[in-house]
Amino acid sequence: xxxxxxxxxxxxxxxxxxxxxxxxxxxxxxxxxxxxxxxxxxxxxxxxxxxxxxxxxxxxxxxxxxxxxxxxxxxxxxxxxxxxxxxxxxxxxxxxxxxxxxxxxxxxxxxxxxxxxxxxxxxxxxxxxxxxxxxxxxxxxxxxxxxxxxxxxxxxxxxxxxxxxxxxxxxxxxxxxxxxxxxxxxxxxxxxxxxxxxxxxxxxxxxxxxxxxxxxxxxxxxxxxxxxxxxxxxxxxxxxxxxxxxxxxxxxxxxxxxxxxxxxxxxxxxxxxxxxxxxxxxxxxxxxxxxxxxxxxxxxxxxxxxxxxxxxxxxxxxxxxxxxxxxxxxxxxxxxx
Amino acid sequence: xxxxxxxxxxxxxxxxxxxxxxxxxxxxxxxxxxxxxxxxxxxxxxxxxxxxxxxxxxxxxxxxxxxxxxxxxxxxxxxxxxxxxxxxxxxxxxxxxxxxxxxxxxxxxxxxxxxxxxxxxxxxxxxxxxxxxxxxxxxxxxxxxxxxxxxxxxxxxxxxxxxxxxxxxxxxxxxxxxxxxxxxxxxxxxxxxxxxxxxxxxxxxxxxxxxxxxxxxxxxxxxxxxxxxxxxxxxxxxxxxxxxxxxxxxxxxxxxxxxxx
Amino acid sequence: xxxxxxxxxxxxxxxxxxxxxxxxxxxxxxxxxxxxxxxxxxxxxxxxxxxxxxxxxxxxxxxxxxxxxxxxxxxxxxxxxxxxxxxxxxxxxxxxxxxxxxxxxxxxxxxxxxxxxxxxxxxxxxxxxxxxxxxxxxxxxxxxxxxxxxxxxxxxxxxxxxxxxxxxxxxxxxxxxxxxxxxxxxxxxxxxxxxxxxxxxxxxxxxxxxxxxxxxxxxxxxxxxxxxxxxxxxxxxxxxxxxxxxxxxxxxxxxxxxxxxxxxxxx
Numbered sequence: 001x002x003x004x005x006x007x008x009x010x011x012x013x014x015x016x017x018x019x020x021x022x023x024x025x026x027x028x029x030x031x032x033x034x035x036x037x038x039x040x041x042x043x044x045x046x047x048x049x050x051x052x053x054x055x056x057x058x059x060x061x062x063x064x065x066x067x068x069x070x071x072x073x074x075x076x077x078x079x080x081x082x083x084x085x086x087x088x089x090x091x092x093x094x095x096x097x098x099x100x101x102x103x104x105x106x107x108x109x110x111x112x113x114x115x116x117x118x119x120x121x122x123x124x125x126x127x128x129x130x131x132x133x134x135x136x137x138x139x140x141x142x143x144x145x146x147x148x149x150x151x152x153x154x155x156x157x158x159x160x161x162x163x164x165x166x167x168x169x170x171x172x173x174x175x176x177x178x179x180x181x182x183x184x185x186x187x188x189x190x191x192x193x194x195x196x197x198x199x200x201x202x203x204x205x206x207x208x209x210x211x212x213x214x215x216x217x218x219x220x221x222x223x224x225x226x227x228x229x230x231x232x233x234x235x236x237x238x239x240x241x242x243x244x245x246x247x248x249x250x251x252x253x254x255x256x257x258x259x260x261x262x263x264x265x266x267x268x269x270x271x272x273x274x275x276x277x278x279x280x281x282x283x284x285x286x287x288x289x290x291x292x293x294x295x296x297x298x299x300x301x302x303x304x305x306x307x308x309x310x311x312x313x314x315x316x317x318x319x320x321x322x323x324x325x326x327x328x329x330x331x332x333x334x335x336x337x
Numbered sequence: 338x339x340x341x342x343x344x345x346x347x348x349x350x351x352x353x354x355x356x357x358x359x360x361x362x363x364x365x366x367x368x369x370x371x372x373x374x375x376x377x378x379x380x381x382x383x384x385x386x387x388x389x390x391x392x393x394x395x396x397x398x399x400x401x402x403x404x405x406x407x408x409x410x411x412x413x414x415x416x417x418x419x420x421x422x423x424x425x426x427x428x429x430x431x432x433x434x435x436x437x438x439x440x441x442x443x444x445x446x447x448x449x450x451x452x453x454x455x456x457x458x459x460x461x462x463x464x465x466x467x468x469x470x471x472x473x474x475x476x477x478x479x480x481x482x483x484x485x486x487x488x489x490x491x492x493x494x495x496x497x498x499x500x501x502x503x504x505x506x507x508x509x510x511x512x513x514x515x516x517x518x519x520x521x522x523x524x525x526x527x528x529x530x531x532x533x534x535x536x537x538x539x540x541x542x543x544x545x546x547x548x549x550x551x552x553x554x555x556x557x558x559x560x561x562x563x564x565x566x567x568x569x570x571x572x573x574x575x576x577x578x579x580x581x582x583x584x585x586x587x588x589x590x591x592x593x594x595x596x597x598x
Numbered sequence: 599x600x601x602x603x604x605x606x607x608x609x610x611x612x613x614x615x616x617x618x619x620x621x622x623x624x625x626x627x628x629x630x631x632x633x634x635x636x637x638x639x640x641x642x643x644x645x646x647x648x649x650x651x652x653x654x655x656x657x658x659x660x661x662x663x664x665x666x667x668x669x670x671x672x673x674x675x676x677x678x679x680x681x682x683x684x685x686x687x688x689x690x691x692x693x694x695x696x697x698x699x700x701x702x703x704x705x706x707x708x709x710x711x712x713x714x715x716x717x718x719x720x721x722x723x724x725x726x727x728x729x730x731x732x733x734x735x736x737x738x739x740x741x742x743x744x745x746x747x748x749x750x751x752x753x754x755x756x757x758x759x760x761x762x763x764x765x766x767x768x769x770x771x772x773x774x775x776x777x778x779x780x781x782x783x784x785x786x787x788x789x790x791x792x793x794x795x796x797x798x799x800x801x802x803x804x805x806x807x808x809x810x811x812x813x814x815x816x817x818x819x820x821x822x823x824x825x826x827x828x829x830x831x832x833x834x835x836x837x838x839x840x841x842x843x844x845x846x847x848x849x850x851x852x853x854x855x856x857x858x859x860x861x862x863x864x865x
Contacts, residue, residue: 024595026595081433084433084437085436085437085594086433086436086437086594087594087595088591088594088595090595102594104436106439106440107439108439109437109438109439110439112437113437114433114434114437116430116433116434119429119430119431119433119434120431121431121434123350123354124354125353125354125355125358126350126353126354130350130353131350133346133349133350134346134347134350137342137343137346138343138438138439138440138445139438139439140339360773364773364775364776367776367779368775368776368779371779371780371783374783375783375786375787378787378792379638379792382792382793382797382798383641383642383645383793385797386645386649386653386654386797387645387648387649387653388648389648390641390644390645390648391644518627518630519629519630521630522629522630522633522634523629523630523633525633525634525637526633526637529637529640529641533640533641533644534637534640535640535731537731538636538640
């Protein structure tokens with residue numbers, strides 16, 4: 001079992017979230033293309049087992065902000081659903097704030113919240129403030145507490161002008177801010193964020209990350225954030241858990257992860273044609289039709305970029321983060337050593 | 338009781354949401370009148386050739402139509418929209434939001450959507466009913482009205498349980514929205530007294546798709562046809578179905594969250 | 599021409615496969631198509647029983663025959679295209695259809711036909727089954743039977759064209775449901791689904807005959823039941839053809855203006 005780089009804190013006395021050998025197995029129906037297969041499937045359906053989550057374990061201390069990183073389909077959302085009580089695990093044990101999530105006890109549900117990117121719980125046709133009333137009724141919030149929290153959230157998220165507009169008239173980013181506010185009205189102790197910045201523009205992404213950092217500082221909530229964007233995790237979390245194909249690959253300091261596995265950046269340069277020689281700029285990954293891909297140590301990025309622009313007839317140039325998949329691969333490769 | 342307060346909150350939100358679309362009022366009015374026209378048109382053709390239909394006089398059948406429209410409105414106000422929203426919620430995952438709320442999930446999904454304009458049907462139904470009863474020259478005393486109310490409640494509960502069971506099926510089957518079409522079309526049969534239909538169909542309309550209990554039975558209460566056996570049966574069936582549907586709902590929820598059987 | 603054939607083939611394959619995936623939907627839809635005629639059948643049987651066994655020339659067995667054949671003809675001529683377009687405009691998927699070099703009506707026809715390939719045999723089986731329950735009186739005349747097939751085919755084309763044209767109303771308004779429902783109510787009464795047209799007062803029959811409704815559904819039914827003379831049948835065919843011609847013109851017209859309207863507003 002690959003357990004390299006796993007963070008082993010001194011035994012946590014009262015973890016907010018405790019997960020042990022968590023496993024989730026799905027049955028998926030198999031179907032091939034074509035008419036014959038379609039008719040056959042009328043009578044007989046083939047199923048196969050998919051291990052969406054495969055024996056992961058970790059603990060979160062109260063007030064920690066932890067990032068759950070992994071490519072699409074890695075098992076992040078499934079884990080989050082199990083932690084919020086939406087899904088029963090196939091095996092393993094987990095507890096959140098001392099509760100078994102799957103039992104969905106009222107006291108448990110009152111203290112958690114789940115925010116899912118690009119999914120709305122706000123009622124479409126009415127101003128967000130009216131949907132907040134719903135939260136207030138459902139979570140039985142006393143008027144004073146409700147007003148106080150609403151005021152703070154309005155301030156932190158800059159909601160002032162947005163609250164009275166019908167939700168369908170808001171932009172995607174504005175809607176997301178209102179969704180987040182709705183999710184936090186009851187001051188949950190544990191916040192589960194599932195790809196909260198997906199589909200948002202860069203400015204809005206940054207603002208929402210900043211908000212959660214503030215929120216954590218002010219209210220001390222434990223935050224578990226899943227994403228396949230490195231930036232989300234980089235901005236918010238000190239600790240990161242990497243998931244791949246249902247298995248836990250890395251659990252530890254984000255800085256350490258970045259240093260070990262994401263120490264490079266990719267520079268893509270467009271020239272007229274591939275030059276005969278291209279040395280001294282960094283590792284040349286490929287060159288095709290004048291499109292050169294270079295791998296450059298992070299520290300060297302700006303210097304190399306400046307030199308490239310100065311020395312060569314550059315048509316276009318971009319600097320990219322290595323995709324999360326590449327980081328994962330390197331973690332994998334590291335474990336194999 | 339806080340459940341009532343919750344219902345009231347959802348109702349207010351539903352009204353607010355719909356009131357944003359005032360044109361829907363006109364649309365609903367148009368549809369309701371069209372529906373009435375269809376029903377009365379059919380009656381007109383039929384009663385051009387006979388004086389009674391299975392023992393029911395023309396105005397008694399009009400009263401039945403009134404109940405039909407009234408109950409249709411009751412179903413359409415909250416039962417149908419909420420169950421439709423439930424099915425959608427299962428598909429697009431928005432049910433997850435409801436499930437993370439610290440309230441009884443069945444209550445939340447059952448009141449989550451309100452189509453306020455259906456109240457027009459309730460009013461229209463009462464109107465038609467009133468006209469028919471006055472033409473019959475029948476006085477409705479307090480006892481009859483109370484029994485009528487009870488039968489409407491029992492019928493409503495039976496229809497609710499039926500819809501909940503159908504909606505719960507969406508946990509297992511994908512294209513369940515079409516099931517709603519089933520109810521709409523089968524409900525059409527309620528425009529006529531269920532006693533007309535051959536035995537097997539009557540059975541289906543009583544126990545498979547509960548149209549008889551929703552429409553004919555309350556109408557019987559107002560036209561002096563209700564036997565105490567039927568009345569008692571309606572209440573008993575309502576209670577039983579509410580229990581069954583709740584159990585089935587819980588089973589469906591367990592399946593949705595992947596609990597081992 | 600071969601291109602068109604291929605379009606049909608492909609569309610039908612896709613629709614077919616999609617349909618097999620959703621078997622439950624098929625069964626449910628069939629049930630709703632059976633129930634309406636059965637309800638009216640029962641009602642009219644009751645009326646007949648109370649009126650000395652015969653109403654307007656129809657015995658109980660005649661009514662059974664009428665409504666069972668009606669059920670079949672309704673299924674064969676049925677289309678859901680009006681709901682489809684409302685959905686398409688709302689969801690914005692219409693733009694994709696506009697970009698294709700083939701007139702979108704072909705895909706819709708293919709989709710309709712492929713679903714009928716499954717539903718119509720089932721409907722036939724149901725009709726036969728219900729025949730044992732309701733005992734229709736059948737007196738088939740060979741030439742009528744032969745004429746029935748083209749009559750039904752023409753009825754299908756006519757109904758499809760008219761409903762496709764009406765479906766395009768979705769280009770101009772989002773409130774097509776009101777239009778659709780008015781159409782369905784008119785269709786209900788004027789095409790003989792509530793009662794054979796001959797039972798209606800004269801002016802209703804006249805309206806149904808002058809408008810295409812009678813030719814969409816009632817005409818093939820009357821034909822098969824042997825209620826029409828050869829002369830009346832020929833006139834019926836002529837009416838169908840005439841309305842189809844009008845329908846084709848309407849389709850072209852509305853499509854062209856509709857597309858212009860749609861693109862102007864912003865596809």
